[in-house]
Amino acid sequence: MTPDRPTATPDDVVGALRGRLVVSCQAREGEPLHGPAHMTAMALSALDGGAAGLRLEGPADVAAVRAVTGVPIIGLWKVGAAPVYITPTMDAVHAVADAGADIVAVDGTGRPRPDGSTFADVVRAVHGIPGRLVMADVATLAQGRAAEAAGADLVGSTLSGYTGPGRPPAGPDLTLVGELAAALSVPVVAEGRIATAEQAAEALLRGATTVVVGGAITRPASITARFAAALDSARTALVAQEGAR
C-alpha cells in the first residue's frame, strides 16, 4: 500500500472507478515494452490522460506501479498454458495481492484451476486481506451469476470470445455487458476488445460500472498494424485503379 492511501476501503475503490476508465497496461515477454519500467511509464501516461484506474499483469508490474500511484489497481498474473491462465493458482493470487493490487482479477469461468483450488478459495484468501476485492473474469452470463454467488466483488466480461474454439470476434461483447449488468448486484466491468471511445461510452450506457480498455490504448504494435493494413489496402486500390486506366 502506498502511504498516500492507507485507508482505502472496498467502497472507496469501487467508488473511484464508477463511471470512469481503467487502462490495462500489459506487455508480454519478448515485446519491446515488456517490464516494469515501461509499464510504469505507460500507466503514468494513462493517468495523465484521465484514467481512474489501471489493470496490470504480473507482481513486478503491480509493485512498480503501486510505488508511484494510489489509484485503484486491478492486478492479475498470467501463468502457464492451461485454459485457466489468469491468476490460476493460490500462489499467484497471493503474489498479486502482496504486490499491492486492490482488486485481484482471476479466471471466473468455473473451469478447473491448475492447482485444484476453487473460486471460493480465492475469495476467502483475498477477503482475508483488509480492503482487497476479487474480480471474476467471465465469458458468459451463467458464469457471471455463479461467480457472484461464490463471492466475487466485481464481474468482468474479459473472457468473452476467448474460451471456445476459433478466434474471438472483432468487436467487444456489449450484449454480455448489458446482460451481466441487468442480472447481477455486484459491479460489472466491461472489458475485452473495446477499440473506440464510442464503444467504451456504450458499455457504460449498457450498465457497466467501469470500463477497461487495453490494446487500443497501450499496444502500439497492434495500433500501428491497423494503420499499416489500411494503407496496404489503399495501395492495392490505387494499383487496381491505375491498372483499369
Ligand SMILES: CC(=O)N[C@H](C=O)[C@@H](O)[C@H](O)[C@H](O)COP(=O)(O)O
Ligand atoms: C483475454 C485476456 O487474456 N485478456 C487479458 C486480460 O487481462 C488482456 O490480454 C487484455 O488486454 C485485457 O483484457 C484488455 O482487453 P483489450 O486489450 O482487448 O482491451
